[in-house]
Structures are given as C-alpha cells and as structure tokens.
Amino acid sequence: MGLLQYVLVLVVLVVFDLKNAFGSLRSSQSPKSKKHQSYPASRVPVSSQVLGNTLQKASLSQSLDYRGFAQEPLGLQEKQVLQGPVKPLDWRFPTVPEVPSEMAVDFHLRQPVTPSSVAIQCGENRVHVEVQQDLFSNGELIQPSGLTLGGCPVVGLVPGSKVLFFDNELQDCNSVLMMTKDELVYTFALTYTPEAFAGTPITRAGGAVIGVQCHYQRFQNVSGNALKPTWVPYASTEAGEEVLLFSLKLMMDDWSFERPSNSYFLGDVINVEASVKVYNHVPLRVFVDSCVATQVPDVNALPRYLFIENHGCLVDAKVTASSSHFMPRSQEDKIRFQLEAFMFQGGSSPSIYMTCVLKATLASAPSDALHKSCSFANGWLAADGNHQVCGCCDSTCGPDGGTAASPFGGLQWEGKASLGPVVVQEHKKTLAGLQ
Template sequence: MPPLRFPAVPRLCPGCHRLRFPAVPRLCRDATASGSRQSPVCARDATASGSRSPPFVPGMPRPQVPASPPFVPASPPLAPLPQGTVGQLQDSGSVQQQLLGPVKELTWKYPEMPVEPTSPPVQFQLREPVSVSSVAATCDENMVHVQVKKDLFGSGELIRASDISLGGCGVTGEDSVAQLLYFQSYLQACGSQVVMTNDTLVYSFSLTYIPTAASNTSAPIVRSSGAVIGIECHYLRFHNVSSNALQPAWIPYAATKIAQELLVFSLKLMTDDWQFERPSNVYYMGDLIHFEASVKQYNHVPLRVFVDSCLVTPYPYAASAPSYLFIQNHGCLVDSKLTGSSSRFLPRTQDFKLQFQLEAFRFQQGDTGSLYITCVLKATAAASPTDAEHKACSFVGQKWAGAGGEDQLCSCCDGTCGSRKARDLTSVSEVSVGPVFIRD
C-alpha cells in the first residue's frame, strides 16, 4: 500500500506556536505475508482513535488529510486455473482451490454386464414322427374283432389295458408275450353307428385311448398322447342267393366237391413287420412293397399257395401298355436278376401263405405315378410235392433259390418251366392290387 503524503508545513516565525497534527496511524502490513502480529493500532483510524482535530490557524490553509482507505490484506496473485476445473472459484475459494490442487473431472460410471460368447450354429433337424400300423380289425358276419399292439405309437411306451376302449367296451383278451390287446363286439354293440349307402352297410366304431397317470406314483404326468382310431366294417347290401326256400339236411357228394373247389384267394399289401395289412398305398422310390398271397382253407384239406405270375401296369386294366412281368415262368421272380434289385420271395412259414417283396419303381414312359399289380395265384394240396409249375424262386447271390427249399426246381427259370405231371386238385385265380402310388 503506498504511503500517505501530506502537504508541506510552512515554517513558523520565532515565538509562534507550533501546530500539532494528529498522529498519523501506522500502516498495517499483511500479517500473513510478514509473519508478525498485528498491532491494535492497525485496526483503528485517526478518527476512531479519539484524537482531536488540529486547531484552525487563520490565514493558513487547512491541511487536507486524505481519509484512510479500508484495510485490504495483500494476497499473492492467483495462478491460472488448471484445465478441466469445474466451476468458477471466487474469493477465499480461490485460495483454497490453489491449496488443495486441481479438481479432476468425475469419470466413474456403472459397470457393464459381461457379454456371453455366442455359440456356433448347431446342425439340427427335427425328427418327424413315423406312422405306425398297430391296429388291425376283422369283420365277421355279425361281429368285429380288433387287435391292438401295446406299443400303440411305436415309441416303445406300452399302454395299459384300462386306458383303451372300443366304444366304451373294455379289453376282452390280452397276450402278455406278444404284447397285444384284443376286443370283440357285435356289430350293433359298443357304441357302433350304422350308415347305409347305395351299395353297402357301414358299421363304424371308435377305438379311444385316454392315457392316465400311473397309480403307483405321485407324478401327475403321462408320456403319450390320447388318440381316437376309427374302425369300419363294410357289407354289401345285394347278394346273389338261391331262390330255393328249402335246403336239404344232408349234403350230397357233388355239392361237397364244388365247395372244395370254390377257394378264396387274397393278395394284400403288408406292413414292414408283416403283422398287419398296410393302411396306406403310398410308397417312395427305393421302398420295398410287401405282398402277401394267401388262400382261405375253411373246411378244405390243407392247401399250399403259389404265385404263378405277376404283371405291373400304369392303368387298371392288364392289357394296357407299358407293362412289366416281374414274376413269370410259373413262379420265377425275375426282377432281381434283370435290375439287380432286392425283390425276392421270403422263406415260406405257412403253406397257405406266401410273402414276397418288390422294390418300388416307376415306368420310364407313360408314367402315371401309380402302379396296378395283377397276379395269378394257384393253390394245391399241401401234401402234393412241388414241381416246375408249382414253385417260388428268387434270384439271390447270383443263383436261384426256392422259398420252400426247392432249389433244384428253380434251375428252369433261365429257360422254360413245363409240367411234369398232372395235378388232381389245382385252383387258379387272378387277383389285382392297386393303385399303388409311387412318389420321388
């Protein structure tokens, strides 16, 4: 702070009294800067100290004493604010800011969640359920017989007999070895419904399966779905009957002979396990079509059935073209030799049945996507020996083999098989199957 300057005092003549001026207060120094204690005089000015004003002398100008300025402690110059300082520091805060140092900007943030690594793409294809044939039905004159596999869905899970019913009627029999359930009902019982068409009478039944939780466990779960399977029995409304109202009580010999010769042949498409008739006639290229030829014996002597020939056409009549004769020459299945396929006769297990398989194909020209199979079936007494016209031969392993072990009779399949002896009892019938749809 600069010192106060007063105007020069004029010299007095001898004998004159000296003028007295009030004492000038001593200037205070910055106690903080010098380190000395502050005097009490520094806190008071000339007016506040109680001193009187100097007397006024006429003819002399009153000395002009400047007023004491307010005390302001000296402070060192402030350093420039550092980069990133938040806000404006004022007054004492500036000193404190310099003493504490620069304030850093807040950089904390919430922690981020760790990112899970992505897994590589997985090659997966949902397995589609495969249809199974686990129900078979036979319709008699006045009853229906139903056979059900315990493995109803083909998944290995066996159903309980108490969970399945035929129109509300329970199981009438069970085979624990073959894992089969049996139902038997009259056509008008077990909730059947009858529908009449122009040509037929149709009796419909519902085979209902409702799974329940096992009684020996507390888990309220089931591992199979419910199902309702429809069963129908079709009967022709019109038959050719005799007009004779009276039938004799005895059967003449001639009538017995005619009854023996009227045999019932059948050719059916079978499931892969040969247990049931196949409910679908749709196949894909490369599939094996399973056929079962049979003859009903009734009261006849034991019979043995043969497939004499089989012709395939794309249309329902046998004279259509193109055509393919895959069984010929009295029971020689030539498809495996001509095309190298897996077609063959299966080993014979029963005389009145003969099973064979044909690998699915389509005609190169005139293809309609469907096949019609017409076979000529023959039946002879089971006691009669086989011959060149009564055989079942397959070309397996580059040689001919018989379904019943008659390999020596199959050698003629490469040539012409003729009759060796006459038969006393032989019945012949032509049976057709179709259409069979072949898809790519």
C-alpha cells in the first residue's frame, strides 16, 4: 500500500513539473509574468496535506499567467497620436440661391384700334360691299377664299389696290328682309373664317361676322349700315427647370424686365427669353433645340405646331411669312426670340402651351449643326453670325444629314422648359357702315 501511494505522488509531481514548464515559457513573453514566480516542487515523499497545498498554489499561479496573457496578447500596446493640425471639413450640400423678388413694372396692355376696313353702297336693287384685305388693321392680309357675304364668294379684287368686293342682288346671298313702320331693311352677314397656313394648323387672324344692312325708307332714300366686328386676344406664362435650371420667360418690348402680363392680341409680337442658370459650373451657352405649341399641356396632343425644329431652325417665318426670328445673342447663358402671336384654327380651347427643348454647351465651344440659332429672312441667318451652320435648315441637320458636328458636340446638357397657358382671345370689333 505504501508503494502504491509513493508511485501516485511521483506521477502527480511529474504532471505538475510539466505545467510549470509551460507557464514559465509564457511568462518569458510577458513583462507582467515576472511578478508571478512558480517554484517546482521537490521530488520527495510528501504528505497528502502538503500535496494539496502545492496543487492549490500551482493552480493559482497558472490562473494568473493565463489572465495576464489574455489581457495583453501582443505585449506592450502603444497609442498612435495624430501628428499636426487636422483641417476641418468645409464641404456642404449645394443650395439653390433664392430668386430675387420681381420689380414692379409700369405696364399697360395695348388695346386694338377699331379699323375702318368695310364700305357699303346700297343701290335700288343691289348691294356693293368693299373689304380691305388688311381687315383688322394689323398688317395681316386675309385670304379671299375665307371671306363670304351670306355664303356668296368674293367677286374680285379692285384693280391697283388690296380691296376685295362683292356686288350682288338685294334678294341674294341669304339676305333677310325686315319691315318697320318707316323702312325696309335688308341684312347680310359678312363672314370671315381664317384659314390655316399651308402645312400648319395655325392662323394669325381672328374670325369675324360683320352685319351689313341696307335701309330703304318708303320715300326711296337709301342708306347702309354695318356693324363693327370684334375679336378676342391671348396670354401666357411659366418657367422650366432641370438639373441646370433651364427656363423660358415672357419679356417686355425692350427686354429690360419680365413681362407682368401674359395677354396678347393677334398681330402682337411675343418676346421669349430662354436661359440656363449656372451654379458653381463652368460658363455655358444655351440653345433652343426645338419648340412645339399645343392647346393642352400634353406635348403630343393634336393639333400641334412645331415652330422651332431641326436643332435650332426657327421655321415659323418661312412657313407663314411672319417676322419671327432669333435676336442677336447678348449673353452666352441667354438666347432670345420673337414670335408673332397666333391661334389654332377652329380650336376648342383659347389656350396655347409652348414646350421647348433647351441645350447648353461649353461657352468656349463654337456653334455647329446641332447647336445653333437660325432665323429665316430671305435665307437662313445665325444669331451669332456663323451663318454656315444654318445651311442644313432646309434639309436635315446633324450626322444623319451629312453635316458633321464640332468636336465639342458630345459635351452638352439638355432640359425642357415650357410657357403656358397662352390664352387666345378674339377682341370683338364692329365696323360702322354708311348711312
């Protein structure tokens, strides 16, 4: 029994020595391990009480060693200190500057002047009516095919003048006879229905119905009266915006301020300014690529009139013989054009909406076939003087039309802007006839 106890003690001492050896190896890698020293036990017979104390101390020493190793696995730790001053972040999200308040503008809408463009001569059995082709005194000549007297067409044109005439029997042309106590009155309806320009759905003249009367007193004194025709004008506003702020504005006659009223009469000129706002950006030049007019905000609605097309060709002047044109460029980020007022023939709404595609390029880039502002006046002319880029306006501009764009053509920004509604009203006029 004593021999067995002795062998067991030796086994325990061997195991204890192995653990101490591993503990010493770890302690040599950590400075803190020096504080905790373990002493190997002598290989001599000891009592059970001495063996228990020895095992307890060894367990405590081993626990301290593991704790120190866990706290500092890589030995001494050093703190890294930032060297030198650190520049604070000064970047901020870009903000759109506030739009300055509009200045008060002294504006008075010009009222149309009553023209004297109809004359009547009443004979004993015939009526002779003369109508000036400039019926509304606005410089626009009416088409003879659109003018009738009670359904009867124009007889002819007075030689050497721009005067149309009718010469018919009193009982013809759907005349209406009324009898009063002292007079016999023949009444005719002189009707003008404007026709659209060829190839377009628009017209620049208002319709009119003019009452023409011949009064015959019972003593054979003859007199004639005519009613004054009237028509109604029209109006517009809005601004467009994009990533870069593209916009369209109505301007005063001298372009000094934005127009405070959006009402126009037929025959007036609409001043439109297209611009691009540049915030923290290189200087840009803006172009009007295309513009379409419709009666509703939907750009694809019918009827529609494309008055700027083919990458900046203002075709209205060529199609309708109007004076519409681009103004010479005064600022790179603005382009201005004048458009003669028009209305849609037979339209159900008096409103017109204009939607334009605007493009911006680097101000240093020259104009080209895809970026231009061309007007028609006995030929195509460019607003910036580079007239050769307008040579494609009668065909197709750009690579598809065989006209190469400049090397800068690919660097551009694009957006849409709109004006609307433009309300078209016909100012009713009456024409005083002869007595």
